[in-house]
Amino acid sequence: MGSCIIEKFGYYTDLNQYEKDILAAFEDSKESFKAGENISSKGDAFDNLYIIHEGWAYVSSNLDKKLRSIFDIRLNADFVGASELSFRRRLYDFYALTDVTVCPFPKHRLDDMFTASPKLRDIFIMIMSREKAIANERIMSIGRRTAVERVAHFLLEVALRFDMVGGKPKQTFDFPLTQEQVGDILGLSPVHVSRAMTNLRENAYITYNRSTVTLLDEERLLNLSGFNPTFLEKPRSDMNYDSDDVCGCSGN
Amino acid sequence: MGSCIIEKFGYYTDLNQYEKDILAAFEDSKESFKAGENISSKGDAFDNLYIIHEGWAYVSSNLDKKLRSIFDIRLNADFVGASELSFRRRLYDFYALTDVTVCPFPKHRLDDMFTASPKLRDIFIMIMSREKAIANERIMSIGRRTAVERVAHFLLEVALRFDMVGGKPKQTFDFPLTQEQVGDILGLSPVHVSRAMTNLRENAYITYNRSTVTLLDEERLLNLSGFNPTFLEKPRSDMNYDSDDVCGCSGN
DNA sequence: CAATTATCTTAACTTAGGTTAAATTAACAG
DNA sequence: CTGTTAATTTAACCTAAGTTAAGATAATTG
Incomplete structure (x- = not known):
């Protein structure tokens, strides 16, 4: 199995060789965490996004000693950090729910990626x-x-x-x-x-x-x-900015 | 006062002439609605975003006859639709809260704008x-x-x-x-x-x-x-994808 | 400016959900 | 296995917030 990033991006769109080359430029590492482990914390430097490779994780924040909100779970191929992209530090805590493997994804390379491929950029916007x-x-x-x-x-x-x-x-x-x-x-x-x-x-x-x-x-x-x-609605690789509902999958 | 879109984008960043030229390419119309009027509805074709020029508006959805959620209010220079960009039809209802003037903003031109100016693209991501x-x-x-x-x-x-x-x-x-x-x-x-x-x-x-x-x-x-x-945190015009907290405005 | 309508307040009452704690049940470590 | 710990269930009780309705206040309209 090749690059984790290419594999998971492939869930959202059909990638041609050009796009695969762009994604291949990212370091392709995996990190594993045991169930319950903290992966990153509110206030931490925000250097990379994650893609879930395997397992469950969640994004949360503690209101005080007793009260907590879990904002969302993260499953296979989900991103972590996409929606906070413009913040310099992490806004939330991120925990392994089960044993989990994530693929880190350096944030500073996104600019190049967005510029090189409008399609990958749009995938990102779609995910957000x-x-x-x-x-x-x-x-x-x-x-x-x-x-x-x-x-x-x-x-x-x-x-x-x-x-x-x-x-x-x-x-x-x-x-x-x-x-x-x-x-x-x-x-x-x-x-x-x-x-x-x-x-x-x-x-x-x-x-x-x-x-x-x-x-x-x-x-x-x-x-x-x-x-x-x-x-x-299933994220679509043919996203465009027009509104005719080709797939008929929306509605009320 | 010139273009509504240029003016309101100017709240988020310092625009140079190049960026102003890009934004000037959008039609620059204004539409006014009376307090309580529906501006767009769930399920409608999603052809344009709005920027609030003046007044208050809100984004909502009805659960049934009695129950409603208002997801957020929209104030001066706020966008409407940015976060739903990849959906083909509107996901929510949009209403004038006070008398309100909005600047519509054709969605199909965003692709060009994002490609022409990474900075304007990043403003968008920041808003999302x-x-x-x-x-x-x-x-x-x-x-x-x-x-x-x-x-x-x-x-x-x-x-x-x-x-x-x-x-x-x-x-x-x-x-x-x-x-x-x-x-x-x-x-x-x-x-x-x-x-x-x-x-x-x-x-x-x-x-x-x-x-x-x-x-x-x-x-x-x-x-x-x-x-x-x-x-x-005040959206910053100098957004980049690195994490050193120059402005010192984040933290726990 | 009188009349109507919308909004806000207060009170009395009801209820969904919170709390505490004890009893089961399941998972886990040695 | 066995003892221990974590997760779930159930019960009894409590409280924050919902409901209904009446009265007060403000806004709007003819």
Whole structure:
């Protein structure tokens, strides 16, 4: 297997040789972290981005000793740092959720990359757009949905994001998050996450154990949570700045 | 006054003649809307961005008949649409909050602009970064702060954002949002926003009337709300992709 | 400027979700 | 295996915020 960066960029677009050459110019290292390890911290120098090579990670910030927000999880081929690009220091903490391997990606080389390839530049903008859409959906969840709706919505989001980075749509998927972490993502206490998940199980929406979730009835889950997949629209390699909806995948 | 786009871009960076020429190539129109008017809607074709020329606007989405989230307000020189750039259709509704004048900005010309000027391209990325930082701060507020803390935090945010687009720091500022709208931003009921604001007034943090807010003690407000201005760090014209913190304005 | 409508406040009451703690269950280390 | 620790569940209780509604205040309109 060749370059990690080329491989993961390849999830977002079809790369020609020219683009591969540009990406090959980045050092191609991998770093591994054990579950729970801190990868980088708020206030640190912000020298490189990461691409997730394998495993789960998350971006978070502590409000105080007791309270924490997890802003998002990072799965295979997700970027870390893209949305903070213009800040000189890291705005958030970044942790390994499972054992994880990341590919660092020097930030100072991005300028050249953007200039050399508008397509790679647009991939970047696309990734930032998508992260923002996910963040807004989270604001909607935390602000206006009930606990059960929030959990249902989040599970659908994870399933869909999973599918997008190499997998086939599947009802059963890996779910290494603890309920406490789910609470920090959705603005709930761990006890109430348990209540919500028990509720979803008792009403035959899902089954789960400590590391796996199965969606039993996606249709009903979509209904329950008001999930609209538009915000996760598959990033497209043929992005342009015109608006005709060739793929027909958007809508309301 | 010349081009709206050149003027507003000028808030973010010092423009040389070359950059002004690039921006001058955009059509320079203004559109005005009355308070409450819809400017664009979820699902619409996404042909142009907007820059706020004057007045307040907001970006929102309805969950159902009763529930709405307002994702953010838009003030002078703010962009609308930057963070959704790679979507073909609009993801959110966009409304005039006060009487407002916006400068539309054709999306299909951005590609040329980004290619012609890395600096203008970086301004764009900077704006997206900043919007994301604000969104994450909102997630933290809604998910983990009490109602009083949320309102205090939001008022500080508005005051600071105000200052950044042309104003001098001031304790007293225009605040045309209704308490219902504040509730839709912060995930609260209008009644509880009233309680929170009354609380802040009774404890001598602020005074306010229907259209103005005065911060009486910024220090105590910062403390109360756990506000850290890093996330609003003034966008810099000298953005580069290195991390040494010349301006010393970040940090934990 | 009178009348209507929108916004804000206050009060009384309800509820979703938080807290604490104890009991299960699962994972893990030796 | 076995003892220990971490994660989940359940229960009892508590509180922040939601709801409804009535009254007060401000803004807008004819």
